[in-house]
Amino acid sequence: MKAVFFDVDGTLIEGTHPDYRYIRPKVSEAIRKLQKQGHYVFIASGRSYAFLDEKIRNFGFDGFVLLNGAVIYFHDKIIYRAPLDKKFVHNLCDVCKSHAMEYTLQGEKDAYVDKNFTYLIDRLNQYGIFKQQLQLEYNLDDIVVYKMEIDSPHHEDRKYIINNLPENMTFVEDMNHNYCHIEVYAKNNSKATGALKVLELLNIDKKDSFFFGDGDNDVEILSEIGLGMAMANGSVKARNSAKIVVPSVFEDGVAYGIERYILGK
Incomplete structure (x- = not known):
C-alpha cells in the first residue's frame, strides 16, 4: 500500500x-x-x-x-x-490596510476577500478563481483563518509583511515585474x-x-x-x-x- x-x-x-x-x-x-x-x-x-x-x-x-x-x-x-491566532490575523490585516495591500483570508471551506480589493479579485480570476468562489462580505471577528495571502503591485511592500511576522510564523513569496505575492502561515x-x-x-x-x-x-x-x-x-x-x-x-x-x-x- x-x-x-x-x-x-x-x-x-x-x-x-x-x-x-x-x-x-x-x-x-x-x-x-x-x-x-x-x-x-x-x-x-x-x-x-x-x-x-x-x-x-x-x-x-x-x-x-x-x-x-x-x-x-x-x-x-x-x-x-490548526487555525491562526486571531490577534495575529487582526494585526496583520491592519498592517496590510495601512500600506494599501490586498489580502485573502482562508478558512476550512471558504476564502474571504474584501469586495473592494479589485486588484486581487482580478488577479485571482486570471488563475481560474472566480468571484463566486469568494466570500466578499464577512466580519473578521466571526471567521477562523488558517492562512493569509497578500498581494501588492509594489515590491517594497513585502518588507512591511516580513518585519511584522512573529517567530512562530513563516512565509513564501512570488515576485515578478507585475506584483508581489506572499503566503503567510504557521511555522509548525x-x-x-x-x-x-x-x-x-x-x-x-x-x-x-x-x-x-x-x-x-x-x-x-x-x-x-x-x-x-x-x-x-x-x-x-x-x-x-x-x-x-x-x-x-x-x-x-x-x-x-x-x-x-x-x-x-
Whole structure:
C-alpha cells in the first residue's frame, strides 16, 4: 500500500494556461491506475478548499492536505485543523490596510476577500478563481483563518509583511515585474507535517510515500517524503530539494513519474 501526494499549481495543472487548467487525460489515467491498485492519492496544496477547482474536488482523491498542512481532509472529514491566532490575523490585516495591500483570508471551506480589493479579485480570476468562489462580505471577528495571502503591485511592500511576522510564523513569496505575492502561515505546519499525519493515520511506512511538487512551499515535503519528485518547471529550491526531477507540467510529468517510479517498481 502506497500514499501519493500531489501539489496542484504547476504540478497537476498550470492555472494561467487555458490548455492546462484541468488535469490532463494522461495524468488522470495514471492516477486512476494508482487507485485501481489500491493506493491512496491525496492533494497536498497551499490552496484552500474554496480555491480548488470543482473537477479536482470531485475527482475522487482520498483526501486533501490544504493550506500548507493547516487543514487535513480524509474522505470528506476534517481530521486535523490548526487555525491562526486571531490577534495575529487582526494585526496583520491592519498592517496590510495601512500600506494599501490586498489580502485573502482562508478558512476550512471558504476564502474571504474584501469586495473592494479589485486588484486581487482580478488577479485571482486570471488563475481560474472566480468571484463566486469568494466570500466578499464577512466580519473578521466571526471567521477562523488558517492562512493569509497578500498581494501588492509594489515590491517594497513585502518588507512591511516580513518585519511584522512573529517567530512562530513563516512565509513564501512570488515576485515578478507585475506584483508581489506572499503566503503567510504557521511555522509548525507544512505540507510535510500534513503528509506525515496522513501516513500515521493510514499506517503507511514513509518509504512507501511519494510527492509531486514544484514550488518553494514544497521544499519540506520533497525532502521529507519517501520519494519527492519535482517538476522540471519547478523553482530552483524545489528541484534542489527533490530526489528526482520529472518532466514539466506541460509534458505530463506527473504521469511519467507515476509510471516510472511508482507503478514501475
